[in-house]
Amino acid sequence: MARPRVLVSDKLSETAVQIFRDRGVDVDYLPDLGKDKEKLARIIGDYDGLAIRSATKVTEKLLAGADRLKVVARAGIGVDNVDIPAASKKGVIVMNTPFGNSVTTAEHAIALMFALARQIPEANGSTHAGKWEKNRFMGVELFNKTLGVIGAGNIGGIVCDRAVGLHMKVIAYDPFLSEERAKTLGVTKVELDELLARADFITLHVPLTDKTRNILSRENLAKTKKGVRIINCARGGLLDEAALKDALDAGHVAGAALDVFEVEPAVDNVLFNHPNVVVTPHLGASTTEAQENVALQVAEQMSDYLLTGAVQNALNMPNVTAEEAAVMGPWISLAGHIGSFIGQMTDEPVKAINILYDGRVAEMNLPALNQAVIAGVLKAHNPDINLVSAPVAAKDKGIQISTTRQDKSGTFDAYIKVTMVTDSRERSVAGTVFSDGKPRFIQIKGINIDAEIGAHMLYTTNDDVPGIIGLLGMTMGKNNVNIANFTLGRSAVGEDAIALLYLDAQVDPKVVATLEATGMFQQVKPLRFDVA
Numbered sequence: 001m002a003r004p005r006v007l008v009s010d011k012l013s014e015t016a017v018q019i020f021r022d023r024g025v026d027v028d029y030l031p032d033l034g035k036d037k038e039k040l041a042r043i044i045g046d047y048d049g050l051a052i053r054s055a056t057k058v059t060e061k062l063l064a065g066a067d068r069l070k071v072v073a074r075a076g077i078g079v080d081n082v083d084i085p086a087a088s089k090k091g092v093i094v095m096n097t098p099f100g101n102s103v104t105t106a107e108h109a110i111a112l113m114f115a116l117a118r119q120i121p122e123a124n125g126s127t128h129a130g131k132w133e134k135n136r137f138m139g140v141e142l143f144n145k146t147l148g149v150i151g152a153g154n155i156g157g158i159v160c161d162r163a164v165g166l167h168m169k170v171i172a173y174d175p176f177l178s179e180e181r182a183k184t185l186g187v188t189k190v191e192l193d194e195l196l197a198r199a200d201f202i203t204l205h206v207p208l209t210d211k212t213r214n215i216l217s218r219e220n221l222a223k224t225k226k227g228v229r230i231i232n233c234a235r236g237g238l239l240d241e242a243a244l245k246d247a248l249d250a251g252h253v254a255g256a257a258l259d260v261f262e263v264e265p266a267v268d269n270v271l272f273n274h275p276n277v278v279v280t281p282h283l284g285a286s287t288t289e290a291q292e293n294v295a296l297q298v299a300e301q302m303s304d305y306l307l308t309g310a311v312q313n314a315l316n317m318p319n320v321t322a323e324e325a326a327v328m329g330p331w332i333s334l335a336g337h338i339g340s341f342i343g344q345m346t347d348e349p350v351k352a353i354n355i356l357y358d359g360r361v362a363e364m365n366l367p368a369l370n371q372a373v374i375a376g377v378l379k380a381h382n383p384d385i386n387l388v389s390a391p392v393a394a395k396d397k398g399i400q401i402s403t404t405r406q407d408k409s410g411t412f413d414a415y416i417k418v419t420m421v422t423d424s425r426e427r428s429v430a431g432t433v434f435s436d437g438k439p440r441f442i443q444i445k446g447i448n449i450d451a452e453i454g455a456h457m458l459y460t461t462n463d464d465v466p467g468i469i470g471l472l473g474m475t476m477g478k479n480n481v482n483i484a485n486f487t488l489g490r491s492a493v494g495e496d497a498i499a500l501l502y503l504d505a506q507v508d509p510k511v512v513a514t515l516e517a518t519g520m521f522q523q524v525k526p527l528r529f530d531v532a
Contacts, residue, residue, distance in 0.1 A: 100294030112257035148199025156205030218243035334439035339376020359414030
């Protein structure tokens with residue numbers, strides 16, 4: 001099996017590059033390549049993985065030539081330089097490293113809060129200039145002040161913890177913050193308007209999305225407490241910079257400390273040189289420890305995925321740990337095979353896919369299993385579909401996906417049953433994984449069977465009459481097609497019957513035509529499965 005190959009197109013530590021090599025991944029370290037779009041586009045097709053920082057732009061145009069690419073990983077939190085929808089459609093997993101620089105970014109926010117409260121940058125410049133303006137720089141204490149934290153996730157949570165240690169009163173606005181988590185952090189959960197009205201300091205720690213863009217708009221800035229001080233180490237675009245300047249000029253906002261800007265690199269900004277504004281050039285993650293941590297993390301994550309299938313910190317794919325990947329591997333294969341079976345049987349547009357998980361499989365990572373089912377269904381008509389692109393394609397087609405869990409309810413310890421709905425019919429197939437780790441079909445159209453899954457199969461439906469076994473066997477024999485396994489099932493004596501043949505080779509269309517010409521079958525369908 002060929003070793004996976006990774007391109008590192010931005011600066012990453014040598015230790016991280018060595019991790020790839022030690023794990024058995026071939027790596028090309030070209031740290032300046034991200035700045036050369038044309039050269040990167042010429043060679044990207046040779047790689048399974050791409051490790052980047054902020055210089056490399058992963059655009060739809062670049063992805064168009066990346067037919068081998070499986071994963072893009074950003075050493076850092078922000079992935080503004082990656083077209084995630086385009087990557088998803090291409091079937092490329094996008095990862096980041098959200099925890100490697102969390103402490104560093106949180107500490108920078110706290111540092112800016114101190115600098116703002118005590119006017120340290122201005123005082124530093126004045127003192128270096130030989131002035132002794134002791135009475136000019138009258139600061140405020142952080143002790144007992146109210147800090148409003150917008151976004152109490154990973155970084156925001158660390159800021160909360162540090163602020164509580166400074167004996168500040170911390171209030172937090174975060175729709176995803178539970179009361180239990182708020183209690184653990186020692187903060188009070190509030191709505192945004194209450195935070196704006198009460199906070200002496202406001203610090204932003206949310207991603208930039210349609211919902212959070214300009215969360216500190218002109219309107220919301222007007223709702224803040226007079227004399228408030230604002231810190232942003234998260235993302236430019238979270239506040240209206242022009243409105244903030246007006247609020248500073250009017251004296252409503254006492255000061256602001258910004259590490260990020262709407263347009264970066266920020267070489268010219270409406271807030272620059274304002275006496276009550278502290279600015280730094282996006283230094284939130286800029287410590288030796290953080291840069292090393294995210295580099296090592298990205299190397300480990302990419303290696304894990306390319307070598308074991310484990311998915312960590314993905315933005316367009318359910319996370320799957322290495323332990324889950326080992327246990328779930330056969331079940332993911334089964335889910336894909338069931339989806340593929342149904343997909344190959346259907347030429348009509350799919351309206352809905354309903355997935356039932358019974359027994360111990362219902363306790364597994366269902367989002368990952370769901371994607372395998374969806375990919376199996378859609379890949380039957382589009383071979384470029386994979387686990388990553390399948391949900392996007394299903395959404396584009398308007399396919400409704402539903403999932404049901406239930407306790408063990410039958411003969412098997414666990415099974416998956418998939419029902420596909422079209423305008424004219426419903427089709428269902430169920431399967432399980434036996435103790436030998438091999439997936440098997442156990443029910444088709446409500447008829448119980450026990451069928452091993454092979455790369456080449458033939459599915460037939462017919463009335464339950466004598467002679468079918470002989471007819472199938474003789475026809476395969478005359479055409480030199482060997483039968484590895486032959487499974488039969490029927491709903492009742494003399495009623496609907498099915499046969500599923502596991503063959504050593506794909507059956508020729510002429511053989512299918514011969515069987516159809518006998519008039520003994522309602523359906524004769526060759527099937528193909530991706531079996532390792």
